Amino acid sequence: MRPLRQLMLAALALAAACHAQAEAPPVASFFNNPAFNGAMLSPNGRYLAAFVGAGGQRDGLAVVDLSDMSAHMVAQFRDTDIGRAQWVNNERLLFSTVDKSVARRDVRFGPGLFAVDRDGKRFRQLARRNTPFIQSGDSGRDMLPWHTFMLDQAGAQDSEEVYVSDAGIEGAGILVSSDLLRLNTRTSITHTVGHPGVARGWLLDQHGRPRLVETLDKNIESIHYLDPATEQWRTLASFDAYTGGGGFEPLAFGPDGTLYVTSRAGRDRSALYRYDLVHGKLADKPMVELEGFDFSGHLVISNNRLLGVRVHGDAEGTAWFDADMKALQATVDTLLPGTINLITPPSRPETPWVLVLSYSDKQPQRTMVFNTETKRMSEVGNVAPQIKPADMGSRELVHYTARDGLDIPAWLTLPPGGKDKNLPMVVLVHGGPFMRGGSWNWNADAQFLATRGYAVLEPEFRGSVGFGDAHFRAGWKQWGLKMQDDVADGTRWAIAQGTADAKRICIAGASYGGYATLMGLINDPDLYRCGVDWVGVTDIDLLYDSGWRYASDLPQGWKQYGMPALIGDRVKDAAQLQATSPLRQAARVTQPLLLAYGGADVRVPITHGLKFYDAVKAGNPNVEWIEYPEEGHGWALPKNRIDFWTRVEHFLDKNIGAH
Structure with a gap:
């Protein structure tokens, strides 16, 4: 793949090219907290969850019904902000908090863990915010401890359950382990996932089940695979965690169960490979490699199909394998000239909506939804709305x-x-x-x-x-x-x-x-x-x-x-x-x-x-x-x-x- 920046040169003739500004934008327009902090489609693509804060209120979690563009706040606190969230299924969201009004010295609470339906009902706190050093009126006896965190993987998104991390933390916030729990977001019932060694990271498979665990013993990192044929863990690889040397990094499981990894495979730059779980080896040739850069990115999967790979060369972009997605990319790029436009389809689409993130060197990231049938593009938010590309x-x-x-x-x-x-x-x-x-x-x-x-x-x-x-x-x-x-x-x-x-x-x-x-x-x-x-x-x-x-x-x-x-x-x-x-x-x-x-x-x-x-x-x-x-x-x-x-x-x- 050629560097994405080269592909954009012809489209970057914005009206601002020779703009002579009378006055520089104010400092606050660069360094204030944004009122909009991202969005994500529900698995079926009917709803959009967004992090928003306005009018001096704390950042809350809003849900937009894309059929009529109606929106309502489903969760918001007076004393903290909502920081992360993910869809549990089409009807329910999991989220945690972060207090943006305080810096490190004054942090008094953990992120907590909460769940709520997309209509704002059936709210439930799943993990405490208060640490052992902070006392509150709520004993939280039926809640998980404060060091329970969301994974950065969505999982199956087809039940009331999610997987969360029970983090072992020492001293000044040093992560020493990461055990895994299966959590029911309606009942708070949990089940511990067994594993070898001291777990440091997990990878869920195409069904949203734990399939890989990374462990650390002194300086040796090992990757273990839970073989579905035996339901036993076996070690795929071990290598020095700090200096590397022949190792690989698990990326994701494809819809058919194929494991995709990044590896140098004896070469200077890493690339994306398929990994043969039966014989324990990489494919002979890389699947995706970038000119001048190590591979960095993730798979784009929708409707049980691998549509493409998001890549990060000089800029972020997408290598599409699917012909329809290539055509859609061309359509979106025509509507949004002069910017990189990253398209994310829902995981199990029932509507024609896709999510589009658009940016350039002059344009802060904008989030939009695009209707592939009507060709309607609607902007949801901008991380720095006061910034004008012309400036x-x-x-x-x-x-x-x-x-x-x-x-x-x-x-x-x-x-x-x-x-x-x-x-x-x-x-x-x-x-x-x-x-x-x-x-x-x-x-x-x-x-x-x-x-x-x-x-x-x-x-x-x-x-x-x-x-x-x-x-x-x-x-x-x-x-x-x-x-x-x-x-x-x-x-x-x-x-x-x-x-x-x-x-x-x-x-x-x-x-x-x-x-x-x-x-x-x-x-x-x-x-x-x-x-x-x-x-x-x-x-x-x-x-x-x-x-x-x-x-x-x-x-x-x-x-x-x-x-x-x-x-x-x-x-x-x-x-x-x-x-x-x-x-x-x-x-x-x-x-x-x-x-x-x-x-x-x-x-x-x-x-x-x-x-x-x-x-x-x-x-x-x-x-x-x-x-x-x-x-x-x-x-x-x-x-x-x-x-x-x-x-x-x-x-x-x-x-x-x-x-």
Whole structure:
């Protein structure tokens, strides 16, 4: 498959291409909580469930009858928001809650678990919200414990029962196990599912029954299959959970019981394969592979047929196998030109309605329903309705060559208005770092900076996933070294291209991106005029041990097996970790710096920021410190997101001013 972005180029001539805006959109339009948070069709396609909040009320769960477009709220609370939901069957919904009014420090309740009919009747609480540390008037004796969670799989959707996870959680929210329960949403009766080992993940089969379980023993992950012929578990594969090596990732069971998995199969990039459960091996050839990317996606199944595969290359899209779906895609694309349009049919359709998610680099995601008979398209909601595509900049996937010859992908977002040369630039480094950073879509952070006049470069430096095994492994033990060089090489590439003004470049990022910001200021002081680090790591030793006062949610297994191999061993690599510690080299940071940390962060505890701030301010008068006491690893509250990005805007304007 060719990258989806290439296929869209001809359709992207929006009226905004040469739009010269008089005033940038306000900060809140990028960083407020959306009033609309997604929708999903019932199995038969007659109803649409949507997460909505309006008029200062908490996010509720509404159901739309698509036959007449009538809508009503079926569940809403005064003290919390509805966060997740799924259809149990055509008449009933399962949902949990999340309190969007508080940040991590002030979270007092679990998500709970609830069920309600689509008409709002027969409401039932299935799992408690209150933890053992929170007392309430409701004893909840007939309810499941607070650590009962929904699966991310819908299941059969043909009875009153669902499968849910009974999560084993330790310390600061560390998941140590995930047992499975079959739950009746009418009666609350449960049955435990037996399994080998310490379960960490489950996969339901085409009938909605548990068929695979992933277990973890120290650093060894094993995949077990419940053989329907014997009703006994047998092991399909075992491999190192942190460094991989010959393993595969179960994706889904097809309508005929075929197991689909993602695997590298000895090649650099992963692809989608069929797995032979009888002989325990992959098919000889991949079913779907993407040019330039590891496979990422899911199956699209409707009416007991595999219609296609949702894929994520440079953008998300769909590889359709079904001729009718290919024709439908063409029809929808004609109605919605200039956007990627993702079509999802109901699982057991009785109506002509399908769900359509539409987006581009300039258009935030819109959710619509489309009637395949009448060709009627109706918009349901928009995640950022105040954003006008005409006011946004363009976003492209670019490539440059690192100093050792490695190809580095990167996302380049340019300001609206057409100017693309000699721009002030922000190098935005993604967190993780062993994750994929970006995609061709509307990105709030990058577009906010672009609308302020900045070019934004987001490198997919070595160690980033999604671009092949060699690219990923090239980043092992390269914090502050070759990973950092990749970021600097991308900066110099943008200067050589004429995109960036060499005298007006700032580096910024969160978490690992915050670490890379500080190391960028240390390693390449000639490149960066300033830096913005939020919730950033300042010393790798502190990741291993942040002190008795500060909780951490990094699992012990990751510290024992993953970090020594991928980041650095505290003993064997002690000299390297010291040489690549921003904290130990804080005196070398002389450029203006904005630091922001959350007081309740358990991923990168605030001790990282406090120690670095104390060390750097002794010799650098241009350091600004922001602390959000209630926040964790990132900003959960809109007021803090708006405050932070307003401060970033002023900081950048002062130091590399776009205007």
